[in-house]
Amino acid sequence: MTVLRSTVDRRAPEFRANREAMLAKLAELATEHGRALAGGGPKYVDRHHSRGKLLPRERVELLVDQDSAFLELSPLAAWGTDFAVGASVVTGIGVVSGVECLIVANDPTVRGGASNPWTLRKTFRATDIALANRLPVVNLVESGGADLASQSEIFIPGGRLFRDLTRFSAAGIPTVTLVFGNSTAGGAYVPGMSDHVVMVRERAKVFLGGPPLVRMATGEEADDEELGGAEMHARTSGLADHLAEDERDALRIGRRIVARLNWRKRGPGPSLPPLDPVHDAEDLLGLVPTDLRTPFDPREVIARIVDGSEFDEFKPRYGTSLVTGWASLHGYPLGVLANARGVLFSAEAQKAAQFIQLANSAEVPLLFLQNTTGYMVGRDYEQAGIIKHGAMMINAVSNSAVPHLTVVMGASYGAGNYGMCGRAYDPRFLFTWPNAKSAVMGPAQLAGVLSIVARQAAAAKGQPYDDEADANLRAMVEHQVEQQSLAPFLSGRLHDDGVIDPRDTRTVLGICLSAIHSGPVRGAERFGVFRM
Incomplete structure (x- = not known):
C-alpha cells in the first residue's frame, strides 16, 4: 500500500478562507437541523411530554444499543416546502441488540404524526435502503394516518408502504412494529402486516374505523378500547404479540425480539485492520x-x-x-x-x-x-x-x-x-x-444558454431584441438556479x-x-x- 502524502498548508489564506466558509455553511445547516429536531414546536412537545410520552428520537435512543451510533437519514426532508422540516418522521440506521436495523419513528408532535407527501417519500427511501441492504425494520408507530388536506397525493402511492412490509417478510427480512399511540385507518395495516407487534397498554389504538365511523357505517356503539385497544388486541383479536406496560417496556420488548431473530449477515466482514487515517x-x-x-x-x-x-x-x-x-x-x-x-x-x-x-x-x-x-x-x-x-x-x-x-x-x-x-x-x-x-449546469451558463436561444429566436423572426429584458431574465434565472442547486x-x-x-x-x-x-x-x- 502507498500512504498518501499531504501538501495542505493550514496557514495559507486560501485554506483559512475555505475553512471559514465551510464553518459558516455548517452553522446554517445546524439551524435547519434544529428545525427538524424541534418537531411541532414547544407547545406540542410539552403537551406530548405532559402525557408521559417520549419524543421519537428519545424512543430511538432507548431502542438502540447504549453508546452506539444512530445514522439519521434525510433529516431535512420537506425543507423549503409548506410542510415541517423532517416530514414528521425520523428514519435512520441503528444497532439494536447487536443487529443493524432500519428504524422508522413517527413524530406525533407534528400534526399528530400524520403522513404528508414528503413523509411518504422519506419513508419509501428508508425502506428502499432496508431492502437493498437486507436490514431488519423496526417501526415506532404513533400516527393519525394520512394528512387529509393532502390525501390526493398520499392515498394511492401510500399503499406501497403495506406492500413493502409484506415483501420484506417474504424476503426473510424481519419487520417489528411497536405501537405507542394511534395507528388507525390505513395505518392499522402497519402492525397488521408486520412480523412482530408490541402494543402499549391503554395507549395503543389500532383499528380500521374509529367510534364515529363505526356508528355512521353500522349504527354500532363502541369505544376506542373495544375497537382497537392494546389489551383487546392482546387478548381477543391476537393482533398484538406482546402487551407492554409503558413505552419503556415496549422498547425493552422490542430489543428482546430483535435479539431473538437469530440474524446473521450474508456479506463478508472487514478483512483488513481498521487503521485511523494518518492525516487529520x-x-x-x-x-x-x-x-x-x-x-x-x-x-x-x-x-x-x-x-x-x-x-x-x-x-x-x-x-x-x-x-x-x-x-x-x-x-x-x-x-x-x-x-x-x-x-x-x-x-x-x-x-x-x-x-x-x-x-x-x-x-x-x-x-x-x-x-x-x-x-x-x-x-x-x-x-x-x-x-x-x-x-x-x-x-x-x-x-x-x-x-x-x-x-x-x-x-x-x-x-x-x-x-x-x-x-x-x-x-x-x-x-x-x-x-x-x-444542477443541469452552472447558473451563469444556464442563463446564458437561454439568452442565446432567445436572441436567436428573435433574429429568426426579424424582431428587435430587448437587452434590458434579457439582463433581467438572466439575473432571475441565475438566482433561481443558484437557489435550487444548494x-x-x-x-x-x-x-x-x-x-x-x-x-x-x-x-x-x-x-x-x-x-x-x-x-x-x-x-x-x-x-x-x-x-x-
Whole structure:
C-alpha cells in the first residue's frame, strides 16, 4: 500500500478562507437541523411530554444499543416546502441488540404524526435502503394516518408502504412494529402486516374505523378500547404479540425480539485492520475552494477518510482529471473514483469504465467522490467521441452490481452527475457536503444558454431584441438556479440521504459499509454493449 502524502498548508489564506466558509455553511445547516429536531414546536412537545410520552428520537435512543451510533437519514426532508422540516418522521440506521436495523419513528408532535407527501417519500427511501441492504425494520408507530388536506397525493402511492412490509417478510427480512399511540385507518395495516407487534397498554389504538365511523357505517356503539385497544388486541383479536406496560417496556420488548431473530449477515466482514487515517479529518473543512470552479486534489480527501491513508492508485498517469484506486475503510475493501479537475474527458470516461469492471470482478464496493462540471464539450471533443466514451462510463455505472456509495464534495453538474453515480443511478447511500451544488449546469451558463436561444429566436423572426429584458431574465434565472442547486434544497427533496459535516465522512461511510454487508456483495455478470 502507498500512504498518501499531504501538501495542505493550514496557514495559507486560501485554506483559512475555505475553512471559514465551510464553518459558516455548517452553522446554517445546524439551524435547519434544529428545525427538524424541534418537531411541532414547544407547545406540542410539552403537551406530548405532559402525557408521559417520549419524543421519537428519545424512543430511538432507548431502542438502540447504549453508546452506539444512530445514522439519521434525510433529516431535512420537506425543507423549503409548506410542510415541517423532517416530514414528521425520523428514519435512520441503528444497532439494536447487536443487529443493524432500519428504524422508522413517527413524530406525533407534528400534526399528530400524520403522513404528508414528503413523509411518504422519506419513508419509501428508508425502506428502499432496508431492502437493498437486507436490514431488519423496526417501526415506532404513533400516527393519525394520512394528512387529509393532502390525501390526493398520499392515498394511492401510500399503499406501497403495506406492500413493502409484506415483501420484506417474504424476503426473510424481519419487520417489528411497536405501537405507542394511534395507528388507525390505513395505518392499522402497519402492525397488521408486520412480523412482530408490541402494543402499549391503554395507549395503543389500532383499528380500521374509529367510534364515529363505526356508528355512521353500522349504527354500532363502541369505544376506542373495544375497537382497537392494546389489551383487546392482546387478548381477543391476537393482533398484538406482546402487551407492554409503558413505552419503556415496549422498547425493552422490542430489543428482546430483535435479539431473538437469530440474524446473521450474508456479506463478508472487514478483512483488513481498521487503521485511523494518518492525516487529520479537521483539514477537510479547508480543502474545498469557495469557488467550486477552482479544482482541488481529491487525494487530500481520500487521505483523510481511508484506513491508514493508504491508497493504491490505478492508472495515475492516464485520464488525470479522475483519480481511481484501491483502499479500505473501517476494514472493508473499497474502490474509489474521485474527480480531480471537474471536467471528464474521453480518457477519464474509459478509465472509469475499466475500473468499475475490475471492482465488479473483485466484488469490491465503489465510492464516488463527486466534484464534476460534466463531460467536456466542443468540436474536437465531439469528433473524438466524447459521447460514446461518456456513454461507456455511464453504462458501466448503470450495470455495476457491487454496492455504490456517493459523496458530493463540491460541484455535481450535467451528465457528470450521472457518470459519477448520482441519485438516479441508485447508489446504496448518497450524502452531500454543505457547500455542494448540483444542477443541469452552472447558473451563469444556464442563463446564458437561454439568452442565446432567445436572441436567436428573435433574429429568426426579424424582431428587435430587448437587452434590458434579457439582463433581467438572466439575473432571475441565475438566482433561481443558484437557489435550487444548494444542498438544503436538494436534500429537502430527498436527492440525497443527508447533508453531512465533512469531518464525519469516514464515520458515516463506515456505518454504511457495515450496513451494506448485511447482504451479499456480488459483482455484475454482464454489462451492456460498450461503444468502442
